[in-house]
Amino acid sequence: MTNPSPTNPANPANPANPVAPTPAAPAHPATPAATTPAATTPAATTPAATPAATPAPGAPKPIVSFDEFAKLDLRVARIITAEAHPKADRLYKLQVDDGSGTLRQLCAGVREYYQAEQLVGRLIIIVANLEPKVIRGEQSRGMLLAASNVPKDAADPSTPRRVVLLRPDVDIEPGSIVS
Numbered sequence: 001m002t003n004p005s006p007t008n009p010a011n012p013a014n015p016a017n018p019v020a021p022t023p024a025a026p027a028h029p030a031t032p033a034a035t036t037p038a039a040t041t042p043a044a045t046t047p048a049a050t051p052a053a054t055p056a057p058g059a060p061k062p063i064v065s066f067d068e069f070a071k072l073d074l075r076v077a078r079i080i081t082a083e084a085h086p087k088a089d090r091l092y093k094l095q096v097d098d099g100s101g102t103l104r105q106l107c108a109g110v111r112e113y114y115q116a117e118q119l120v121g122r123l124i125i126i127v128a129n130l131e132p133k134v135i136r137g138e139q140s141r142g143m144l145l146a147a148s149n150v151p152k153d154a155a156d157p158s159t160p161r162r163v164v165l166l167r168p169d170v171d172i173e174p175g176s177i178v179s
Contacts, residue, residue, distance in 0.1 A: 057151040073129035074145075074178035075099065076168055082116040087136040092116060094144070098128060099175015107140035109152075113163040125166045125178055 077096040080103060085091035090111050095103045106126065110119075125145045132141045145166040150159050168176075 057153045071129075072127055075126055075128045076172055076174055076176040076178065077104070077124055077126045077128075077144075078174045079119045079122050079124060082114075082119040084111065084116070085136060085138060087138075091135065092119065093138055094119065096124070096126065096142075097174040098126065098142075099173060104128075104141050105139060106142050106144055107135040107138055108144050108146075110144075110146060110163055110165070114165075122165065123167050123171070123174070125168075 077098045081095040082092045090109045094106045098104045127143045148163045150161040
């Protein structure tokens with residue numbers, strides 16, 4: 001039995017309860033449909049399950065909790081080398097100093113926006129605890145963060161896409177925590 005106090009969230013009289021009270025079920029399940037109009041059309045009271053629609057390119061993504069976001073380990077890294085990925089036209093293989101003492105390899109899809117020599121020495125922001133993934137035969141141990149004015153899968157080719165790397169605005173040591 002629920003506590004009828006006004007502070008109990010299950011109490012329908014509680015103004016802080018955002019859920020509308022559910023009407024009580026009929027006392028007799030065999031009650032004629034004429035006295036319970038909602039019972040005549042069960043499909044009308046229960047919406048049909050519909051598959052989730054694929055979001056449009058650039059549409060907002062689902063909300064994540066603060067705890068989920070806090071699981072990401074964002075760090076400053078310095079690009080040491082940048083070379084064309086041997087099996088992908090749009091990727092670079094980057095070796096980055098993430099402050100750990102061991103270089104980390106990232107595969108990054110920024111080749112059509114940056115020349116390799118523009119990247120070497122640059123500070124970037126990386127997701128350091130992303131599960132490693134083999135991309136066309138090369139292991140990527142993280143992801144660099146970048147911003148774009150147009151989603152990569154946008155259908156409108158009339159707007160040229162720009163991609164810019166996220167980076168600290170002043171020099172800071174590789175491995176520095178981004179929060």
